[in-house]
Amino acid sequence: MLAVQVINWSQLELFTGLDAVQLTPVIASARRHVYPAGSFLFREGEASAGYFALSDGMVRLYRANPEGRLHTLSLLRAPAAFNEVAAVDGGPNPLNALAVTDCVAFTLSHGSLRALMSSESVVMGNALKILAHINRDTLERLEDMTFRTIPGRLAKLFLHQSAYGQHICEAPSHLSQEDMASILGTTREVVGRALRSLMTAGLLRKQGRYYAAADLDGLLTLAETNELPQKLTCVKK
């Protein structure tokens, strides 16, 4: 942590297409922040914290209900960017952002971003693409919650070829049951049960402490139909 944390602005989606000169005002208006593990980068409902570019560490974006159950929308590892919605419209942050590890982030206020967007229309175009993309992802999450059972969602999580996009940085095998539960919007016990049933059905197998996908076709079927695929007892004959 002694090394000065830097960030490659031009590889953030919001600033792709800008040359070194155009990036100067971006860098000038960014502010660097450090967050110890367990602290909040910002909270849901608070005034817009602006655009966040994470240069080091890991962050959880989530919502919580009054009883304390979490719904983790994203689990991000640097480099990553988030809070684009509130950065763009200046409204309250839609999510809580918690530092899972010690973090370093560069931020741009809503005002700075607006200025940058109006002087560089490339940035505004990038923002448009980003928001459209977030929209599609959120809608997919909504569909999962509406139509998929928990084993189905779990299967989808294990398929993970960006099934949950860049929103979840870890392979599910390295997530705790608690984390999987909060990603799937349920509780730890239910995830444990689902893991066991997927294993006895042969879709997952245990590698050491962790589960690994064992039958990709089966997982896909489960994710799409909510049904465990029928074993073909006689494939040929």
Added chain:
Amino acid sequence: MLAVQVINWSQLELFTGLDAVQLTPVIASARRHVYPAGSFLFREGEASAGYFALSDGMVRLYRANPEGRLHTLSLLRAPAAFNEVAAVDGGPNPLNALAVTDCVAFTLSHGSLRALMSSESVVMGNALKILAHINRDTLERLEDMTFRTIPGRLAKLFLHQSAYGQHICEAPSHLSQEDMASILGTTREVVGRALRSLMTAGLLRKQGRYYAAADLDGLLTLAETNELPQKLTCVKK
């Protein structure tokens, strides 16, 4: 239907702030379409149908699962606009759009919209606001599905002071149980049960054929906590 259907472009959120001159290319690139009741304006997954401005009729935006259950995201009455996400990024339509009644709509292709946005940065700025807003709404829907029980969601639907935003054009009292079910992401029977239990709890009452909100505080409590509020048997003493 003999009258030529027109539309006031400048009162659409995407084109607010444009004067008559600036609106000329918008009008020039728009195309008028007529859809009979029961037909599709566009389908989920198909190539971007572009931006839709509904000038007459009523449209349902929904997703369906393989078993045929519907999730209605919006039920819109003219004037209204939709499919902004696919119009902006040119990707496939995220939802199905079905004409509930005979409809007239004006459309802008992804290409035309892109051209308009690059020549009039006001339009791009408006698009940005719209996408951010849709995002917040979708996220709220997601939270509802994650944390709220069906009676809770139903209570929220009845509160309806834009609880479901401009996405649902009818007051819940005029929606069929089937429609409410597809808005809440469940089935007709479950909605019927929830309606009865809300009525016996005194939160709704029946006015003729329809249900009406009877206890706004109670509905609010239910929507927020998933618990029927405790009747205070002795308020003063």
Added chain:
DNA sequence: CTTCAAATCCAACAAAAGTTCCAGACACAC
């Protein structure tokens, strides 16, 4: 090696949601 905290396993139970079924009510066309 011992000890502690966290993560896991597992069973039994409770509650919520989904399903199936059928009987009325109502609206509209004939």
Added chain:
DNA sequence: GTGTGTCTGGAACTTTTGTTGGATTTGAAG
């Protein structure tokens, strides 16, 4: 009127999910 289709009311049942509680394993720290 009579039929026909849609919408509603409601019971009984199944499945899924949530909850509780205790036993066991694991990994890291001492």
